[in-house]
Amino acid sequence: MTRTVYVNGVYLPETEATVSIFDRGFLMADGVYEVTSVLDGKLIDFEGHAVRLQRSLDELEMQAACSKDELLEIHRELVKRNDIVEGLVYLQITRGSDGDRDFVFPSADTKPTIVLFTQNKPNLADNPAAKKGAKIISIEDIRWGRRDIKTVQLLYPSMGKMMAKKAGCDDAWLIEDGHVTEGTSNNAYFVKDGTIVTRPLSTDILHGITRKAVLRMAAEAQLKIEERLFTIDEAKEADEAFTTSASAFVMPVVEIDGVQLGDGTPGPIAKRLREIYLDESRKAAV
Numbered sequence: 001m002t003r004t005v006y007v008n009g010v011y012l013p014e015t016e017a018t019v020s021i022f023d024r025g026f027l028m029a030d031g032v033y034e035v036t037s038v039l040d041g042k043l044i045d046f047e048g049h050a051v052r053l054q055r056s057l058d059e060l061e062m063q064a065a066c067s068k069d070e071l072l073e074i075h076r077e078l079v080k081r082n083d084i085v086e087g088l089v090y091l092q093i094t095r096g097s098d099g100d101r102d103f104v105f106p107s108a109d110t111k112p113t114i115v116l117f118t119q120n121k122p123n124l125a126d127n128p129a130a131k132k133g134a135k136i137i138s139i140e141d142i143r144w145g146r147r148d149i150k151t152v153q154l155l156y157p158s159m160g161k162m163m164a165k166k167a168g169c170d171d172a173w174l175i176e177d178g179h180v181t182e183g184t185s186n187n188a189y190f191v192k193d194g195t196i197v198t199r200p201l202s203t204d205i206l207h208g209i210t211r212k213a214v215l216r217m218a219a220e221a222q223l224k225i226e227e228r229l230f231t232i233d234e235a236k237e238a239d240e241a242f243t244t245s246a247s248a249f250v251m252p253v254v255e256i257d258g259v260q261l262g263d264g265t266p267g268p269i270a271k272r273l274r275e276i277y278l279d280e281s282r283k284a285a286v
């Protein structure tokens with residue numbers, strides 16, 4: 001199926017969509033992005049993603065390509081035109097191009113490039129992987145120091161996923177100075193004696209939109225939460241573990257570096273949080 005995508009103000013077939021070879025997103029990874037999930041044809045936590053996008057743009061002194069209302073309209077229009085019931089909307093804004101390659105930012109009147117496309121994922125909520133749980137490996141975190149900005153510099157996360165795949169696993173958690181930062185494309189948690197432990201927000205990790213919602217829901221469900229640094233050894237000795245992201249919601253983790261957690265099946269808290277998150281998010285979807 002040929003998707004309808006959005007590029008710089010125009011809806012068009014994906015086969016006709018083009019961006020300049022001088023675009024700074026392409027040459028310098030000078031761009032930011034958001035991934036918003038779709039359930040029942042509606043957007044999950046659009047507001048959270050729009051606010052984080054603006055923060056990423058501000059941190060990089062990059063222009064917003066359009067207003068929040070326009071962004072919502074484009075998201076909805078793409079979901080409608082592509083008949084997405086369950087799936088994702090990918091949005092990317094780059095600093096654009098002034099027709100050459102230069103390390104120095106182009107002049108302030110250079111138009112940003114904005115691209116949006118949908119991904120159809122019929123089993124996003126009823127994901128078989130979530131019933132099995134994920135096996136993860138730990139690897140060193142060698143990314144740059146501003147992981148709170150959601151940039152398109154995704155080479156190392158891609159390499160981390162490939163290292164996991166080669167090891168017969170599903171994903172990797174990243175370690176810096178002896179502590180887990182986050183997953184390659186998700187935030188990381190473990191549960192011990194009923195307490196959920198996750199790293200506090202800083203420039204070291206992405207401020208996950210799903211993280212914020214899940215921690216709020218966990219608190220409402222009277223679950224204990226500790227935001228603190230933790231080691232991979234603590235996680236290996238945990239009762240259960242999980243990750244959160246817009247593309248996988250709450251994903252149980254059943255193995256870390258070959259060590260089985262609990263009985264090797266998704267833990268009760270991860271399963272419950274996944275259910276609560278899906279339920280609440282569907283109700284609040286726009």
Ligand code: PDD
Pocket residue numbers: 035182183184185186187205206207208209210211244245246247
């Ligand atoms: N990744 N940490 C990293 C490094 C991420 O790339 C992501 C999201 C998250 C979770 O953030 P959120 O809950 O807002 O999705 C944490 C997206 C899904 C991606 O790159 O596809």
